[in-house]
Amino acid sequence: MKIYDGLKWHYQLCGIRGVSAEAAFRIIGWPRVLTVTPRGVDHPVQLRLRTSDFCAYKDVLVCQDKLYDPGLPEFSPSTIVDAGAHIGMASIYFARKYPRAKIVAIEPEPSNFRALLRNVSSYGSIVPIQAALWKEDGEVGLGPSDAHPRGAFQVSDKGQLRVRAMTVPTLMRETGISSIDLLKLDIEGAEKEVFEAGDWIESVRVIAVELHDRVKPGCRAAVQAAAKKLGCFDRGDVTFYLAKSH
DSSP, X not given: OOHHHHHHHHHHHHHHHHHHHHHHHHHHOOOSEEEEXXXXXXXXXXXXXXXXXXXXXXXXXXXXXXXXXXXXXXOOOSEEEEETOTTSHHHHHHXXXXXXXXXXXXXXXXXXXXXXXXXXXXOTTEEEEOOEEOSSSEEEEEEEOTTOTTTOEEEOTTOOEXXXXXXXXXXXXXXTOSOEEEEEEOOTTTHHHHHHTOTTGGGEEEEEEEOOTTTSTTHHHHHHHHTTTSEEXXXXXXXXXXXXXX
16 A cells, blocks of 8 residues: 555544554554544544554444444344454444344454454453364464455464364353354354354354455355355355344
């Protein structure tokens, strides 16, 4: 991104404070974090300069270009799982729209998880868990993903960062959830393995998943095979699967 375009983009997202922070960071490497309060949101969020934080902030909280909500009439979830929670933008969106819901935000990458903790600390309904959703419990390697040049991570055999891995049933058991009303997944290709071990799928009412065949071929096929009894529709980058009762 050219300097002018970068400054303009930050101004559109965060006003003059965004421009000042980006310019200062380019010149002296400081500040590293910008604190902003999105319009209509009660609590500020912290965004790390020159990372994918700003894209997530724009896509979910500001412009809502990436909608993980199914938009169903009278949909009132009591349990939501945000897998690949990153820095908490979707979790905050859900907490505001569904204040009575319990939201489990699962994110494996340590620096992202620290940012997640800061951003959701004012929301008592959000339960953060540091782990990667996976096909089995244990440990996996985490490495950079090609999905985003500034801060996306994926489970990889070559990943040198070791993180906890857990299945959907384990996540449900540890958080005291007997069913999931809305399961949001943006897990950089790991949906292939998670859905290949999809014996849990009958416990979920609505799935909102960003598929990553560009990162790992076979993701859509694996999800469709596991969710073949569910209704399906796409909205932008997100694919929704719904139990037939909806």
